[in-house]
Amino acid sequence: MSTTGTSTTLTVPFDDACAFVQTALNGPFRRTLAADFADAPTLGQALERLRDAMRHHAWRAAERRVDLGFVAPYDTQTRREGFHALHDWDGVRGVVNTDMIPVDVLTHLIDERGSQPADATVVAILLDYYFVYLLGLLALRAWDEGDADANLERLDGLLGAVQGEHGSGQRFVDDVETLILLATSHYEPNEAGYDTLLHRSRALTRSHQAKLSRVHAQSMGAHLRFGFEATYGRDTVLMRDDNVTDYPWVCYALAGIMREYLRIRDAGAADAARETIVEAMANALSCDAKAFVGDIPPTSLSTTAAERKVFVDGFQAFRGDLIEEFEPLRPIDRAYSPFSFFFNFAQNVLKGTVIDALLWGKANALSLNDLLTGVPPDDPKGPAKKTLATTLMGYARANPDTISGRLMPVIIYDPQAGRRAFGAMMRQIKS
Secondary structure, rough: OOOOOOOOOOOOHHHHHHHHHHHHHOOOOOHHHHHHHOOOOOHHHHHHHHHHHHHHHHHEOEEEEEEEOOHHHHHHHHHHHHHHHHOEEOOOOOOOOOOHHHHHHHHHHHHOOOOOOOOHHHHHHHHHHHHHHHHHHHHHHHOOOHHHHHHHHHHHHHHHHOOOOOOOOOOOOOOOHHHHHHHHHOOOOOOHHHHHHHHHHHOOOOOHHHHHHHHHHHHHEEEEEEEEHHHHHOOOHHHOOOOHHHHHHHHHHHHHHHHHHHHHHHHOOOOOOHHHHHHHHHHHOOHHHHHHHOOOHHHHHHHHHHHHHHHHHHHHHHHHHHHHHHHHHHOOOOOOOOEEEEEEEHHHHHHHHHHHHHHHHHOOOOHHHHHHOOOOOOOOOHHHHHHHHHHHHHHHHOEEEEEEEEEEOEEEHHHHHHHHHHHHHHHHHHH
């Protein structure tokens, strides 16, 4: 089991912080909150009241009060380590936004739907979104006290409560490992936190590392494919030089995935778990396969030589089998494929999914993790995933960012670009 690896003393003990959140999540408290906030003439007025509670992290319903006073000191400590887990970066002004991400989304919704009648479902979705981000903040503090693995398992249970019977029905993420990804999926002016988190993650149990590896492989593949196409003008050298923090994480993810692949292979399994691992491996490689299987690794991988060796040794041993297993993953127009999905940051994908649900006033059953996989190929969720990915691209096109001097959407679903990236990856691993 992993230990803390830090000397941080939390002003509010980790167990107490989790207990405070659990108090808010258990039972009908959130439903009562949503109904109380929605008891307003307009949605805008209801959301203004909700926004005030979010900013103060204080909740009162039916003579019951829950104060989440741990948020500010936990956020301060996390910022010292380099992460703004709750807040997004404003690339235009070059500063961190004042409000946390769920509040930014809430304010956007006031602009879009504020004059409409109040809607308890909308309030409930935003309330759950807020708690998802609080759990992400807690996930980054899991190493500070006690056993990190046990702390993450406790947060997994709290995540289940957010998305359980007493919530809005909105699906956000599948596990605590994806919460860690979500909390760190921003531009950070100080990147030291990523190295610290990577060091800490290596001490987790196999199960947690396997899940962390899988979701980072899936997300980082899409993130760097976006960078290759949009930010770096298809210049691999420029991408490598500008992502000295991302490449070690991809290497860590590939090593973890290879360990899982070998474990599953030794067990003789040929099931959905193996298909998911193989797909995640290909997804990670699709951003720059030569960096991880080529003879000369980039300098950004100099600190991860041991993990690169784990991956390369396994890949070379079963190259033929893996190439054969990769081939059915090639994107086609009629089916959803994560290789056709490109984005700058994973948190923007979740944000877009939440905004879509809020605009329709209806919870979405698809999680961020659903959009990161196309396995199994006959998944009944496939058409809905393709529709949602295309919808998110539409929102991104309507609200483009300036990237390398050009206005560009930050989320793209493009099977043709997916086939191009997949084909390049296959050529590189065969050469």
